[in-house]
Amino acid sequence: MVRAWSYPSLLAGLSLATLLAFACSLLVGPSGIGLGELIAVLRSGETSTVSLILWEIRLPRALLGTLIGASLALSGASLQGYLRNPLAEPGIIGVSNASALGAVIAIYTGLSLRYPLTLPLFAIAASLIAVLILQSLAHAGRSLTLILAGVAISSLCGALTSLALSLSPNPFASLEIVFWLLGSITDRSMTHLWLMLPFTVVGWSLLALSARPLDALSLGAETAISLGIDMSRLRWLVTLGTAGSVGAATAVSGVIGFVGLVVPHLLRPLVGYQPSRLLPASALGGAALLLTADVLVRVIATQSELRLGVVTALIGVPFFFYLVTRSKTAYIS
Amino acid sequence: MDAADPIAIRGASTARAARLSSISMVARIAGVALLATASLSAFAASPPQRIVSMNVCTDQLVWRIARRSRIASLSFIAADPRTSAIAHEIGELHLNHGIAEEVLSLNPDLIVTGAFGFRPTVAVLRRLGYAVVELPMAEQLTDVIASIAHLGEVLQEPSRAEALTRHFEQELGRLTYGGDGPRPLFVNYDANGWTTGQTGLLADIVHRAGLSTSGDRLGFESSNRISVETLLLLAPDLVDLGYAWDDPPALASEQHRHPAVRAVLQHTPKIDIPDSAWLCGGPHSLDALEQLRGAREALVESRQEPRW
Numbered sequence: 274m275v276r277a278w279s280y281p282s283l284l285a286g287l288s289l290a291t292l293l294a295f296a297c298s299l300l301v302g303p304s305g306i307g308l309g310e311l312i313a314v315l316r317s318g319e320t321s322t323v324s325l326i327l328w329e330i331r332l333p334r335a336l337l338g339t340l341i342g343a344s345l346a347l348s349g350a351s352l353q354g355y356l357r358n359p360l361a362e363p364g365i366i367g368v369s370n371a372s373a374l375g376a377v378i379a380i381y382t383g384l385s386l387r388y389p390l391t392l393p394l395f396a397i398a399a400s401l402i403a404v405l406i407l408q409s410l411a412h413a414g415r416s417l418t419l420i421l422a423g424v425a426i427s428s429l430c431g432a433l434t435s436l437a438l439s440l441s442p443n444p445f446a447s448l449e450i451v452f453w454l455l456g457s458i459t460d461r462s463m464t465h466l467w468l469m470l471p472f473t474v475v476g477w478s479l480l481a482l483s484a485r486p487l488d489a490l491s492l493g494a495e496t497a498i499s500l501g502i503d504m505s506r507l508r509w510l511v512t513l514g515t516a517g518s519v520g521a522a523t524a525v526s527g528v529i530g531f532v533g534l535v536v537p538h539l540l541r542p543l544v545g546y547q548p549s550r551l552l553p554a555s556a557l558g559g560a561a562l563l564l565t566a567d568v569l570v571r572v573i574a575t576q577s578e579l580r581l582g583v584v585t586a587l588i589g590v591p592f593f594f595y596l597v598t599r600s601k602t603a604y605i606s
Numbered sequence: 607m608d609a610a611d612p613i614a615i616r617g618a619s620t621a622r623a624a625r626l627s628s629i630s631m632v633a634r635i636a637g638v639a640l641l642a643t644a645s646l647s648a649f650a651a652s653p654p655q656r657i658v659s660m661n662v663c664t665d666q667l668v669w670r671i672a673r674r675s676r677i678a679s680l681s682f683i684a685a686d687p688r689t690s691a692i693a694h695e696i697g698e699l700h701l702n703h704g705i706a707e708e709v710l711s712l713n714p715d716l717i718v719t720g721a722f723g724f725r726p727t728v729a730v731l732r733r734l735g736y737a738v739v740e741l742p743m744a745e746q747l748t749d750v751i752a753s754i755a756h757l758g759e760v761l762q763e764p765s766r767a768e769a770l771t772r773h774f775e776q777e778l779g780r781l782t783y784g785g786d787g788p789r790p791l792f793v794n795y796d797a798n799g800w801t802t803g804q805t806g807l808l809a810d811i812v813h814r815a816g817l818s819t820s821g822d823r824l825g826f827e828s829s830n831r832i833s834v835e836t837l838l839l840l841a842p843d844l845v846d847l848g849y850a851w852d853d854p855p856a857l858a859s860e861q862h863r864h865p866a867v868r869a870v871l872q873h874t875p876k877i878d879i880p881d882s883a884w885l886c887g888g889p890h891s892l893d894a895l896e897q898l899r900g901a902r903e904a905l906v907e908s909r910q911e912p913r914w
């Protein structure tokens with residue numbers, strides 16, 4: 274199933290898809306403001322309802338979709354490479370749910386109102402704990418152990434999130450379980466973007482540094498060590514990179530599943546199963562997928578807006594089934 | 607205004623429960639006259655002495671109509687000033703949480719609740735032979751009159767109910783806007799972005815105040831959630847952000863902190879109607895109506911060339 278795509282043209286194609294989805298995200302909304310009006314606003318530079326909608330509502334939403342989608346897919350690709358397990362994905366192995374739990378604790382105790390930075394920091398700390406637990410198990414056992422442990426962490430954190438929100442005396446808190454477990458970037462603002470951006474940048478940088486060592490690791494741990502790869506350094510790069518980017522993303526958007534699973538799997542054959550090439554391609558693909566899902570959320574008319582996690586699962590799972598049934602051989606990069 | 611919904615009594619104090627409940631189902635369809643007969647036969651002749659109310663809306667009506675000495679318990683929400691208009695009056699009254707076991711231990715001779723929620727509890731209480739009165743949710747202010755009359759009957763306090771009704775009707779007439787002048791847009795942007803539609807109690811109050819609702823502009827019937835973007839496009843003339851519900855914190859009022867919402871609110875007149883005034887239909891709903899009516903008059907006066 275490897276097609277003859279040259280790597281630069283693949284990246285160019287994915288960038289184009291991301292740009293298109295980004296543009297759609299700016300153009301689609303309940304108000305039905307068209308391209309013409311938006312361009313007029315850009316030209317005049319005056320403050321009006323349309324300019325407020327563009328700059329304060331749609332732009333932060335599109336930027337968040339890009340960053341969060343990229344973070345999830347990038348972490349998925351690097352986790353899969355490092356753990357050499359095709360099912361390793363922030364959502365499945367519980368990192369996303371742990372982040373959500375951290376964010377929930379920061380918000381509902383009132384800490385994040387006083388110190389906004391506690392929101393991403395708590396989420397990152399919780400996801401770090403989850404990744405560390407998983408890695409200790411991954412080293413001890415086989416790949417099945419890892420997934421089972423991930424499912425356990427994921428369920429536990431989901432349950433604790435529900436518990437924390439149900440315990441809150443605020444009558445609205447329990448309704449917000451849906452947001453935390455299914456995700457949404459509706460009506461977020463630039464404040465959220467600035468809050469997550471530094472952690473996202475650091476997380477991405479760490480994951481980028483893991484690209485070359487992951488290439489070596491794909492030949493097997495012993496070969497990698499003989500090639501001079503510092504395994505404990507690689508371990509920390511992947512751990513901190515995933516915790517930082519997924520934690521920051523989830524603190525703002527809640528848990529969004531499947532992006533980190535589907536995107537690397539789709540792209541892996543196209544980059545010749547090479548992790549260092551898979552990472553940038555996955556980041557772009559994840560951004561494009563999440564932006565598209567977030568446009569669909571707005572287009573599909575429902576009583577109240579659909580949750581992002583619902584759409585990513587609806588898009589992601591059939592693709593995944595297709596991939597699983599097509600390739601009977603284990604595909605591990 | 608249409609006639610108020612017939613109020614059904616679907617309960618009885620004896621083993622006749624099942625039969626009576628089917629009678630009252632028929633009565634619901636047949637109309638109020640038949641119903642009155644059913645309700646008279648369902649309750650004993652002596653006035654109830656241990657009244658328990660399980661719903662914050664019925665709490666407030668029971669409190670105004672029954673004598674205090676006869677009220678055994680109200681719901682715990684009745685003591686929450688955010689949602690109940692009588693929170694500061696009820697003092698040390700026993701408060702229940704609408705759980706069957708708890709209600710039974712109070713040994714009530716009449717249980718009043720809303721025809722909304724508590725379904726399993728009501729079913730259990732009925733099966734055990736307790737008299738349960740369910741009042742429908744007020745869909746418009748005139749429904750309150752029917753509920754007061756009905757409660758006056760089952761609580762056997764006709765004169766107190768009559769006095770309350772008279773006052774309510776008078777005030778309703780005085781406060782209702784009857785002109786065909788402008789109807790400025792009033793948007794309540796509550797927690798999680800909920801706002802009023804074309805129908806329902808809130809919409810009725812807003813309409814009577816001479817204002818229009820988000821639902822009137824956007825064409826949705828019952829309450830609905832709107833995004834920040836839609837709020838901006840509505841360009842409301844008057845805004846009520848509702849109770850923030852941020853202590854203890856939750857995301858429910860996150861939208862209120864959105865920079866775009868703040869930018870709009872800077873230039874829009876605001877009003878703060880306490881939830882307790884219009885969450886339930888009752889005499890206190892008139893306070894919400896009065897506040898809105900006053901705001902409307904001020905708005906219309908302040909605009910030489912109205913936008914609407």
